[in-house]
Amino acid sequence: xxxxxxxxxxxxxxxxxxxxxxxxxxxxxxxxxxxxxxxxxxxxxxxxxxxxxxxxxxxxxxxxxxxxxxxxxxxxxxxxxxxxxxxxxxxxxxxxxxxxxxxxxxxxxxxxxxxxxxxxxxxxxxxxxxxxxxxxxxxxxxxxxxxxxxxxxxxxxxxxxxxxxxxxxxxxxxxxxxxxxxxxxxxxxxxxxxxxxxxxxxxxxxxxxxxxxxxxxxxxxxxxxxxxxxxxxxxxxxxxxxxxxxxxxxxxxxxxxxxxxxxxxxxxxxxxxxxxxxxxxxxxxxxxxxxxxxxxxxxxxxxxxxxxxxxxxxxxxxxxxxxxxxxxxxxxxxxxxxxxxxxxxx
Amino acid sequence: xxxxxxxxxxxxxxxxxxxxxxxxxxxxxxxxxxxxxxxxxxxxxxxxxxxxxxxxxxxxxxxxxxxxxxxxxxxxxxxxxxxxxxxxxxxxxxxxxxxxxxxxxxxxxxxxxxxxxxxxxxxxxxxxxxxxxxxxxxxxxxxxxxxxxxxxxxxxxxxxxxxxxxxxxxxxxxxxxxxxxxxxxxxxxxxxxxxxxxxxxxxxxxxxxxxxxxxxxxxxxxxxxxxxxxxxxxxxxxxxxxxxxxxxxxxxxxxxxxxxxxxxxxxxxxxxxxxxxxxxxxxxxxxxxxx
Numbered sequence: 001x002x003x004x005x006x007x008x009x010x011x012x013x014x015x016x017x018x019x020x021x022x023x024x025x026x027x028x029x030x031x032x033x034x035x036x037x038x039x040x041x042x043x044x045x046x047x048x049x050x051x052x053x054x055x056x057x058x059x060x061x062x063x064x065x066x067x068x069x070x071x072x073x074x075x076x077x078x079x080x081x082x083x084x085x086x087x088x089x090x091x092x093x094x095x096x097x098x099x100x101x102x103x104x105x106x107x108x109x110x111x112x113x114x115x116x117x118x119x120x121x122x123x124x125x126x127x128x129x130x131x132x133x134x135x136x137x138x139x140x141x142x143x144x145x146x147x148x149x150x151x152x153x154x155x156x157x158x159x160x161x162x163x164x165x166x167x168x169x170x171x172x173x174x175x176x177x178x179x180x181x182x183x184x185x186x187x188x189x190x191x192x193x194x195x196x197x198x199x200x201x202x203x204x205x206x207x208x209x210x211x212x213x214x215x216x217x218x219x220x221x222x223x224x225x226x227x228x229x230x231x232x233x234x235x236x237x238x239x240x241x242x243x244x245x246x247x248x249x250x251x252x253x254x255x256x257x258x259x260x261x262x263x264x265x266x267x268x269x270x271x272x273x274x275x276x277x278x279x280x281x282x283x284x285x286x287x288x289x290x291x292x293x294x295x296x297x298x299x300x301x302x303x304x305x306x307x308x309x310x311x312x313x314x315x316x317x318x319x320x321x322x323x324x325x326x327x328x329x330x331x332x333x334x335x336x337x338x339x340x341x342x343x344x345x346x
Numbered sequence: 347x348x349x350x351x352x353x354x355x356x357x358x359x360x361x362x363x364x365x366x367x368x369x370x371x372x373x374x375x376x377x378x379x380x381x382x383x384x385x386x387x388x389x390x391x392x393x394x395x396x397x398x399x400x401x402x403x404x405x406x407x408x409x410x411x412x413x414x415x416x417x418x419x420x421x422x423x424x425x426x427x428x429x430x431x432x433x434x435x436x437x438x439x440x441x442x443x444x445x446x447x448x449x450x451x452x453x454x455x456x457x458x459x460x461x462x463x464x465x466x467x468x469x470x471x472x473x474x475x476x477x478x479x480x481x482x483x484x485x486x487x488x489x490x491x492x493x494x495x496x497x498x499x500x501x502x503x504x505x506x507x508x509x510x511x512x513x514x515x516x517x518x519x520x521x522x523x524x525x526x527x528x529x530x531x532x533x534x535x536x537x538x539x540x541x542x543x544x545x546x547x548x549x550x551x552x553x554x555x556x557x558x559x560x561x562x563x564x565x566x567x568x569x570x571x572x573x574x575x576x577x578x579x580x581x582x583x584x585x586x587x588x589x590x591x592x593x594x595x596x597x598x599x600x601x602x603x604x605x606x607x608x609x610x611x612x613x614x615x616x617x618x619x620x621x622x623x624x625x626x627x628x629x630x631x632x633x634x635x636x637x
Contacts, residue, residue: 121618124625128381128578132570133621136614139567143611147604251563255383255445262442295453298446302429305443309436 021339023320023332028270035176039169048172052240054280055179059233061260061272062183067226068258069266070190071219072202073122074131078257080118080138081111081227083249085234087145090158090244100164104235111231112224119223123216126205135254142249157245164239175236179273182229187269189225198222199267263301265311274313322346351479353596359485360568361592362492363551367565368572368584369499370543376516376579378533380430380440386562386569387448388541392418392548393557394455397466407469411549415542422541423534431530448562456559464557488550495546500581502539512536516579567610568595571617577630586628591616 019025035055039048060082068075089107092098098106118137122130145152152158164171189195197218200208209215238244247253264275282300286293308315321330322345324338331339338345371385392414399410425447433439468484475481503509515522515532523529555561572591576583591613598612599605620628 121622125621128375129574129621129625129627131381132574133618135567135570136617140611140614143608146607147611251567259442259445262438266438291457292453295450295457298450298453301446302443302450305439305446306429306432309433309439311439 021332022330024317024330032180035180039172043169045168048168050281050284052168052172052175053237054277055175056233056236056240057257057260057280058179058273058276059182059236060230061257061264061276062186062269063226063229063233064257064261065266065269065272066186066190066198066229067222069261069268069272070195070198070202071222073219073222074127074134075226076131076135076258077118077137077139077254078134078226078230079249079251079253080114080134080141081230082234082237082253082257083138083141084111084114084227085231086238086244086248087152087158087234088231089235090161090238091151093161093239094158100162100235100239104232104239107235107238108228108231111227111234115223115227116220119220122223123219135251138249138254139251142246145246145249153245155246157243157247158238159243161239161242161244163242164236171240175240178232178236182232183269183273186225186229190269194218194221202267259301263304263312265314268311268313271311271313275311278312348477348479349600351477351481353593353600355479355481355485356599357589357593357596358489359551359554359592360595361589362489363547363565363588364568364572364592365585365588366492366495366543366547367569368576368588369496369581370540370547371569372573372579372581372584373512373543374533374536374540375573377512377536378434379437380434380537381444382540383441383444383566384425384448384451385540385544386566387451388418388422388544389548389565390455390559390562391421391451392545393466393552393555393561394459395545396549396552397459397464397557400466401464407466407553410466411469414549415545418545418548419538419542422544423538426534426537426541448566452559452562459557459559461559466552466557468553482554484553488554491550492547495543496585499539499543503581508532508535564610568613571614575617575620575627577627580627580629583627583629 019029035051038051042048060078063081064075064078067073067078085104085107087107088110089100089103092103092106093100096103114137118134122133125133146154149155164174190198197208197213200213201215201218205215234248237248260275260279261272263279264273265271279297279300283293283297286296289296304312320333322333322335323330324341324343324345326343327338327341329338329340331345336345337343367386367389371382374380374382374385395414395417396407396410399405399413400407429443429447430440433443468482470483470487473480473482501509503513511522511527511532512535514525515527515529515536519529522532568591572584572587575591576585576587594613594616595609598609602608602612624630
C-alpha cells in the first residue's frame with residue numbers, strides 16, 4: 001500500500017514538474033489519453049476505421065523519419081518495406097496458417113531482410129544518387145509481383161487473409177497500442193547513444209568515421225530498424241484490410257510517406273506521427289469533394305510549406321516554447337526567466 | 347528479322363525520350379540542386395496542351411506544339427517562382443513541393459480532360475516498310491527532332507555565354523557568384539530551359555503514345571534511372587544511359603514472357619548492377635565528399 005502511494009506521489013510529481021510546465025508535453029499526454037479512451041466515447045465504425053488506418057500509417061511515417069530524417073539516407077522507396085511486410089505476412093498467413101500475431105512480426109523480419117539487401121549496395125551511394133536509386137527497388141518488386149500472378153495474385157493481390165481481431169474496437173486497440181508503443185521505442189532509440197550517432201552521420205559522416213565509429217554498421221542498423229517498423233505497419237495494414245495488393249508497393253505510397261514526414265517536420269519522430277494524424281483524416285474529410293480531393297491535398301501541402309519550410313510541428317513548437325540560452329532547457333514562451341537556471345530568456 | 351527492327355525502333359524512340367527528359371532534369375539539378383519530381387508532369391501537361399489545341403480548338407497539331415512549348419515553359423517559370431524559389435534553402439521542402447506540384451497537375455488534367463485514354467494525330471501521315479516492318483514517318487520525325495534538339499542544347503551549353511554561366515554555376519555556385527554571375531537569374535533561366543525541354547519532349551512524342559493523367563509516372567522513374575546510370579550532371583552519360591535503358595526495355599518487351607510487366611524491373615536492375623560497379627554512374631565525376 002505504501003509502495004503504491006509512493007508511485008502515485010511520484011507520478012503526480014512528475015506530472016506537476018515535468019509535464020504541466022511545457023505545452024508540448026501536455027499535448028503529447030493528452031494525445032495518448034485521447035487515443036486510449038476514445039472507444040469509451042464513440043464506437044462509430046467509420047470513425048474507428050479511419051483512426052486505425054491513421055495509426056498504421058503513423059508507424060510507417062515515423063519509420064521513414066528514423067532512417068531518412070535521422071541518418072540523412074534519403075529513401076524514396078520506403079514502400080518496399082511496407083509492401084514486403086504486407087505481402088510477407090499475407091503469404092505466411094494464407095499458406096503457413098500462422099495467426100496475425102505471428103505473421104506480422106515474421107513479415108517484418110522479411111522487411112528487415114529486404115532492408116539488408118538494398119542497404120548493402122546503397123551504402124556506397126550518397127545524397128541524390130541514393131534517393132533516386134532507392135526509388136527503383138519497390139518498382140522492381142512490383143514488376144515481379146505482376147509477373148508471378150500464381151503466387152502473388154497479380155493485380156488483384158492476395159485476399160482472404162485472417163482478421164486482425166474479432167471486433168472493430170479490438171482492431172482499433174491493437175493498431176493504436178502498437179503505434180504508441182513502437183513510436184515510443186523509436187523516439188527512445190533516437191534519444192539514445194545510437195540516435196546521437198545517427199544525428200552525427202547526417203551532419204558530418206566523415207567526422208564520425210574519423211572518431212572511430214563504423215558508420216557502415218550504423219547505417220545498416222538504421223535500414224534494418226526502419227525496415228522492421230515499416231514492415232510491422234505493412235503487416236498490420238494487410239491484416240486490417242484483409243488484402244495485400246500492388247498498391248502497397250506503388251510509387252505514390254513512397255511519395256506519400258515522404259510528404260507526411262516532411263510536412264510534419266523531419267528529425268522529430270513526433271512530427272511525422274502528428275502529420276499523419278492531420279493529413280490522413282483531412283483526406284477523408286475531403287471525400288465530399290471527391291474530384292478535388294487530391295488537388296486540395298496538394299494545395300494544402302504547398303501552402304503550408306511556403307510558410308513553414310521546416311515542417312508544421314517544429315514551427316508550432318518554436319512558437320509556444322523558447323530554449324534557455326544558458327542551460328538549453330525548453331520553457332513555455334510566456335515565461336521571462338528560465339524555469340531551471342533563472343537566466344533571462346531571449 | 348522483323349522483330350529485331352521493331353526492337354531497334356522502339357528502343358531508339360524511348361531512348362530519345364528518356365535522353366531529352368534526363369538532360370533537362372540533370373540541368374536543373376546541377377545548377378539549383380533541385381530534384382524536380384514535377385519534371386515529367388510538365389511533359390504530360392504539354393501533351394494535353396496539344397490535344398486541347400488540336401481537338402477542342404481545331405488547329406493543326408503543329409500550332410499545338412508551339413503553344414505547348416511556350417505555355418508550359420511559362421507555367422514552369424511561374425510555379426518555380428511562386429512555390430520553389432522562396433524555400434530553396436530547405437532541400438527537403440523543395441522535394442515535396444515538387445511532388446505536390448506534380449500531383450496538382452495530374453489532378454487538374456484529370457478534372458479537365460477526365461481519366462480516359464486520348465490520342466493525337468501525327469504531324470506527318472504515312473509510313474514506309476523495311477523487311478515487312480512498318481516505320482511511321484512520325485517515328486522518324488520524333489527521333490530526328492530529338493537528336494536535333496540535343497545538338498542545339500549541346501551548342502548552347504558549350505559555345506555560348508549563357509551555357510558557360512550555367513556550367514560554372516553547376517560546378518561552384520559561390521565562385522560563379524564572385525565572378526559576377528547572377529546565380530538566381532541563371533537558376534531561373536535553367537528552369538526555363540529544363541521545363542522547355544520537357545514540354546518539347548511531350549510535344550514530339552504525343553502522337554506515338556496514349557494520353558492519360560498518369561502518363562508521367564513511368565517516364566519519371568526511367569528518367570531518374572537514366573540520370574543515376576549516366577552520372578548526375580553529365581550530358582554524355584544521360585545520352586548513353588537513356589539509350590541503354592530504352593533498348594533494354596524494348597528487348598524485354600519483345601523477347602521475355604510477361605515482358606510488359608517486367609520492362610521497368612529489368613531496366614532498373616541494370617541500373618543497380620552498374621551502380622554496384624561504379625557508384626558514381628557511367629560518366630559521373632566522383633566528386634570530393636561534400637561536407
